Amino acid sequence: MKPTVSLCFAYLLLADIEAGKVVAFDPDLAENGSLVYSIRPPNKFYSLNSTTGKIRTTGVVLDRENPNPQEAELMRKIVVSVTDRGRPPLRATSSATVFVNLLDLNDNDPTFQNLPFITEIPEGLPAGSSVFQVVAIDLDKDLNGQVTYRMQVGMPRMDFVINSKTGLINSTTILDRERIAEYYLRVVASDAGEPSKSSTSTLTVRVLDVNDENPTFFPAVYNVSLLENVPRDFKVVRLNCTDTDMGLNAELSYFITGRSFHNFRVMQRDLIVGTLFSLRPMTQTLCFVLTDNGPTGKRRTGTATVHITVLDVNDNRPIFLQSSYEATVPEDIPDYSSIVQVKAMDADEGVNGRVWYRIVRGNNFNNFRINPSNGLVMRGTRPLDREQNSSHVLEVEAYNSEQGPMRSSVRVIVYVEDVNDELPVFTQRQYNRLGLRETAGIGTSVAVVRATDRDTASKMTKRENLDYQN
Numbered sequence: 209m210k211p212t213v214s215l216c217f218a219y220l221l222l223a224d225i226e227a228g229k230v231v232a233f234d235p236d237l238a239e240n241g242s243l244v245y246s247i248r249p250p251n252k253f254y255s256l257n258s259t260t261g262k263i264r265t266t267g268v269v270l271d272r273e274n275p276n277p278q279e280a281e282l283m284r285k286i287v288v289s290v291t292d293r294g295r296p297p298l299r300a301t302s303s304a305t306v307f308v309n310l311l312d313l314n315d316n317d318p319t320f321q322n323l324p325f326i327t328e329i330p331e332g333l334p335a336g337s338s339v340f341q342v343v344a345i346d347l348d349k350d351l352n353g354q355v356t357y358r359m360q361v362g363m364p365r366m367d368f369v370i371n372s373k374t375g376l377i378n379s380t381t382i383l384d385r386e387r388i389a390e391y392y393l394r395v396v397a398s399d400a401g402e403p404s405k406s407s408t409s410t411l412t413v414r415v416l417d418v419n420d421e422n423p424t425f426f427p428a429v430y431n432v433s434l435l436e437n438v439p440r441d442f443k444v445v446r447l448n449c450t451d452t453d454m455g456l457n458a459e460l461s462y463f464i465t466g467r468s469f470h471n472f473r474v475m476q477r478d479l480i481v482g483t484l485f486s487l488r489p490m491t492q493t494l495c496f497v498l499t500d501n502g503p504t505g506k507r508r509t510g511t512a513t514v515h516i517t518v519l520d521v522n523d524n525r526p527i528f529l530q531s532s533y534e535a536t537v538p539e540d541i542p543d544y545s546s547i548v549q550v551k552a553m554d555a556d557e558g559v560n561g562r563v564w565y566r567i568v569r570g571n572n573f574n575n576f577r578i579n580p581s582n583g584l585v586m587r588g589t590r591p592l593d594r595e596q597n598s599s600h601v602l603e604v605e606a607y608n609s610e611q612g613p614m615r616s617s618v619r620v621i622v623y624v625e626d627v628n629d630e631l632p633v634f635t636q637r638q639y640n641r642l643g644l645r646e647t648a649g650i651g652t653s654v655a656v657v658r659a660t661d662r663d664t665a666s667k668m669t670k671r672e673n674l675d676y677q678n
Contacts, residue, residue, distance in 0.1 A: 230261040230304050232290040240294035248289040248303065251282050261288070263306060272310040273347035284308050314352035314401030318344040323395060323409035330416045331385040339368060340411055342375035344397035352401035360394040360408070368393060368413070377411070385415040386452040419457040419502030423510035425449045430514040436487045437521045444472065447479035447512055451500055459501040464494055472516075481514065489520040489557050522560035526552035526606035528618040533585075533604075536623040539594040541587050547576070547622060550583040552606035554614075562608050568617065569603035576602060576622070585620060594624040595662045632659040 234241040245261045247254065253268050263286060274280050286306035291297045321343040329339055346353040357375045359368065368391070370377045377393070391413040398406035426448045434444060451458040462474065472481055472494060479496070494514040499507055528550060535548035554561040565583040567576060574588040585604070600622045607615035635658040 228263045228286075228306055228308075230256075230263065230288045230290070230306065232261065232304070234292050236292060236294060240292055242293040244291050244293060244297075246289050246291075248287055251286055253279075253283050254286050254308075256286075256288060261290075263288075270310060271315075272312055272349075273316055283310060312349045312352055314348055314399065314403070314405060316347045316352075316399075317405045317407045318346040318355045318397035318399055320344045320395075320397060320407060320409045323411055326412040326414055328414045328416050329379075329383065330418055331383045332418050332420060333379065333383065335379055335381050337379050339377045339379055339413060342370065342377065342395050342397070342411065344375070344407065346397075346399045346405075348399065348401065352399055354400040355397050356400070358396050358398070360396060367391065370395065383415050385417050385454075386421060388415065390414050417454045417457055419453055419500065419506050419508060421452045421457075422508045423449055423451045423460055423498040423500055425496070425498075425510060425512035428512050430512065431517075432514060433517045433519055434487075435521050436489050436518050437523060438483055438487070440483055442483045444481045444483060444516065445514060447481065447496060447514070449479060449498055449510065449512070451498075451508075451510075453500065453502070457500055457502045460498045461501065462496055462498050464496055487518045489518050492516045492518065520557040520560050522556055522609060522612070522614055524555040524560075525614040525616050526554045526563045526608060527616060528552045528606060530618065532618060533620045534623070535585075535620075536625055537587075537592070538625045538627050539592045540627045541592060543587055543589065543591075544577075545587050547585045547587065548620060550578075550585065550604050550606075550618060550620065552583070552616065552618075554606075554608055556608070560608060563606050564608060566605055566607070567602050568605045570601050575600060578604060585622075592624050594626050597624065599623045634659045 230245060232243050232245070234243055243261075244258050245256050246258060247256045253266055253270060255264050255266050256262070257264075270283050272283075274283065284307060286308065288304040288306060290304070323342060323344075325340070327340045329337070342357055344355050344357070346355050356372045357370050358372060359370050359377075367379060367381050367383065367388075368377055369380050375395075375397075377395075393411040393413060394408055395411055396406055396408050398404050430445055430447065432445045434442070449460065451460060462479070464472070464474070471487060471492070472483060474481060481494075492515075494516065496512045496514065498510045498512075500509075502508065529552065530550075533548050533550055537545075537547055541547070550565065552563050552565075554563050563583075564580050565578050566580060567578050567585075571588070574590050575592055576585055577588045578585050583604070583606070585602070602620040602622065603617050604620050605615055605617045609615075
């Protein structure tokens with residue numbers, strides 16, 4: 209008679225552990241009723257005692273989360289056949305199927321589905337903004353497969369927080385790219401098993417730039433001095449500026465304002481200010497305005513002020529206001545008396561424009577002196593004498609440095625007028641009596657006497673006093 213299966217059961221057990229037992233019945237006697245159990249089809253995960261029907265694990269790892277569907281079915285279902293030992297052996301009309309309930313072990317780590325990853329978020333969003341949602345799964349079941357999230361401590365100022373259940377990451381502050389441009393968040397996913405298993409991965413948060421920074425000069429005010437004779441394209445000053453934004457938001461263009469900005473230009477993109485034309489001594493103020501190339505309507509500007517003092521160089525000689533000077537004075541003019549004042553101008557400034565005067569020719573006998581600071585020509589230590597020299601030609605020099613070519617000269621003519629300061633002098637000291645007849649009448653010429661006077665246009669009065677004795 210064919211055997212019939214009367215019982216089947218199974219539990220999840222480890223390797224080489226009894227998983228269950230199959231019981232069959234055959235009413236025949238002796239060998240005809242002795243039963244032989246076997247697994248059909250063969251199952252690598254389980255072995256079967258052919259006599260007792262006890263099922264044991266073979267040692268091949270039982271993995272409840274095995275992704276192979278064929279192996280997963282073999283682990284959960286054992287098909288047992290039974291025959292007797294009679295001749296011929298008879299097989300049971302049906303097989304016994306043993307369904308194995310594989311109890312879960314916490315043998316799987318949580319697995320991130322979307323990490324590592326790089327997410328981007330613009331700076332300036334309000335605190336509490338959503339940044340990213342982390343997803344991790346655990347193939348275990350129940351508590352062993354229940355995943356919670358956290359972030360490792362030590363994040364920069366804890367600018368982010370993660371929801372432990374949903375994995376949603378939110379900002380806790382307003383992000384500033386200029387402070388921190390990239391965050392590396394270490395996210396830990398843990399299950400609730402005992403002991404707990406966990407996995408760690410990295411979320412990179414890249415903070416995108418927003419045009420929220422003004423171009424800035426360091427310093428904002430420059431004070432520069434240079435000589436007026438510097439060549440064209442002389443490098444006056446290098447301006448230091450920065451915009452901590454990036455990309456187009458940090459690309460800068462500029463323009464110059466100021467009364468004398470046309471004398472200067474920016475020679476290179478790194479803001480080196482150079483001369484453009486000849487300069488003259490003065491103080492000039494330039495205003496540099498920087499504008500970034502951010503979105504239209506949201507561009508930002510910064511300014512710097514450059515005070516440039518152009519210093520004078522002694523490159524102009526004094527120039528007299530007249531081509532020559534003339535004066536007429538009496539020969540008895542007193543010492544230190546003013547005669548004529550010469551005047552020269554120097555286009556330079558300060559000490560370079562200060563003019564000094566001196567007589568360089570025509571004053572061999574010190575008849576004249578000159579005030580060195582104002583150019584006033586006066587009578588010198590020696591008096592004038594028209595009878596010796598009726599005119600004097602002086603060469604007066606104007607200068608502002610003892611050395612160098614910055615000097616000029618002018619002719620000063622002084623005419624000396626006569627003063628009646630000379631006595632008449634007879635041409636002879638003695639006149640001898642010339643033969644005069646005693647019968648000479650009145651009015652008869654006796655002699656001619658002569659006298660001279662060195663003065664000019666003098667009127668000499670001659671008086672003859674002749675006594676006759678009879």
